[in-house]
Amino acid sequence: MVHSSRRRNFNKKKGHEPRENKWRDDRDAPGNQGYREVLKENEKYWEYYKQQNVFPLEQFDEFKAALQRDLPVSFRFQGCHKDREQLIHEMENRFFGKIVEAEDTAVCVPKSLPWYKEAYQTPMSRTAVRSHPILAQLHNFLVTEAELGNLSRQEAVSMIPPLLLAPTSEHYVLDLCAAPGSKTTQLLEMIHENDENPKGMVIANDVDMKRCYMLIHHTLKRFRTAACAVTCEDAARFPQIADSDGGLIQFDRVLADVICSGDGTLRKNPEIWKKWTPQDGLGLHRMQIAIARKGAQHLKVGGRMVYSTCSMNPIEDEAVVAQLLRDSKGSLKLVDTSKMLPELKRENGVNQWKVFDRDMKLYNSLEDISEEKMKKVIVPSLFPPTEEEAKEMNLHYS
Numbered sequence: 001m002v003h004s005s006r007r008r009n010f011n012k013k014k015g016h017e018p019r020e021n022k023w024r025d026d027r028d029a030p031g032n033q034g035y036r037e038v039l040k041e042n043e044k045y046w047e048y049y050k051q052q053n054v055f056p057l058e059q060f061d062e063f064k065a066a067l068q069r070d071l072p073v074s075f076r077f078q079g080c081h082k083d084r085e086q087l088i089h090e091m092e093n094r095f096f097g098k099i100v101e102a103e104d105t106a107v108c109v110p111k112s113l114p115w116y117k118e119a120y121q122t123p124m125s126r127t128a129v130r131s132h133p134i135l136a137q138l139h140n141f142l143v144t145e146a147e148l149g150n151l152s153r154q155e156a157v158s159m160i161p162p163l164l165l166a167p168t169s170e171h172y173v174l175d176l177c178a179a180p181g182s183k184t185t186q187l188l189e190m191i192h193e194n195d196e197n198p199k200g201m202v203i204a205n206d207v208d209m210k211r212c213y214m215l216i217h218h219t220l221k222r223f224r225t226a227a228c229a230v231t232c233e234d235a236a237r238f239p240q241i242a243d244s245d246g247g248l249i250q251f252d253r254v255l256a257d258v259i260c261s262g263d264g265t266l267r268k269n270p271e272i273w274k275k276w277t278p279q280d281g282l283g284l285h286r287m288q289i290a291i292a293r294k295g296a297q298h299l300k301v302g303g304r305m306v307y308s309t310c311s312m313n314p315i316e317d318e319a320v321v322a323q324l325l326r327d328s329k330g331s332l333k334l335v336d337t338s339k340m341l342p343e344l345k346r347e348n349g350v351n352q353w354k355v356f357d358r359d360m361k362l363y364n365s366l367e368d369i370s371e372e373k374m375k376k377v378i379v380p381s382l383f384p385p386t387e388e389e390a391k392e393m394n395l396h397y398s
């Protein structure tokens, strides 16, 4: 099992379209102007993350400043490798030289991500990219290619889980919480990479019927494949599936990109600045465990599962993985991914964290619960592992 946490993904629900596949800046739409005026402060949030040690404290100011900046633009070329290379070549030849020649310090040429060469990022925000005259042609090109399905506007960290899963054309892949489907598409590309008719397939599941519709009619319609099936089930109860001979299918790869507080998505979901409390993570913890557990049950012996969230909260990340390992009694082990994507800057996982409630009251153990109603919220699996457990679990793996 691979634990991929601390990704900052962006999934604002909007209309009927999968946001991650859109290029236009919806925040500029009439009626959405309020987004710009959000005060990018939340004292509980800052205090909570100062206490959790998920990154060195001396980086706190940098962390805060990064969350308060606009989200940098990133996009990924889709399709088979030949088409991708041709399109990348075209983009670089047609636009990059002109941008460099303009010598405008406000404009940055998109750069290929060191850990994913088909993906590009520029520190400029979407609004800046859209509005700068030197970038107008590049912007139009990106919009057109996104509409043709050759390019996906996807936040860089959202690209990591499929890369760590690394399915091949032989693999059966279960994507438990798939909509709107940017990772599903990436997984499909990978199983098609060297094989037009792969033996393997992706089952893309989501509990939300409308989001399944988006997945099928917006995301997957641009991807010609016979190797994908969409199901609409509660992932925590995902049923056994039988093949044509009646044998039960176990999956080589499972992605549990679970529902979460999204507290790593502040840059794209500004309403979180106003609303966030530690309760957001507490309330989802049991559901996250249930989904991850079901994913593990569907995994083949020797298979690989990635558990991922858009949160940096150890309650939503390490605590869930710890409970999964505890429950598995040695059948699951955490994989050290430090040798995969070596250019990706990352922090190690943590073995220790603190449990706070909505009002930032600290609970060191279950004995600290004084109110009856909190017994349902503060559950044993929220607490960090004992020293002995920690030695076995390797939650520090990056």
Ligand SMILES: C[S@@+](CC[C@H](N)C(=O)[O-])C[C@H]1O[C@@H](n2cnc3c(N)ncnc32)[C@H](O)[C@@H]1O
Pocket: 011, 020, 158, 176, 177, 178, 179, 180, 181, 182, 183, 184, 205, 206, 207, 208, 211, 233, 234, 235, 236, 257, 258, 259, 260, 291, 310
């Ligand atoms: C973080 S989003 C997934 C993003 C998606 N993997 C992607 O890359 O585009 C979480 C998804 O989980 C779905 N979800 C929430 N609870 C679920 C459940 N019990 N079973 C299956 N899906 C669930 C939501 O509808 C939402 O689409």
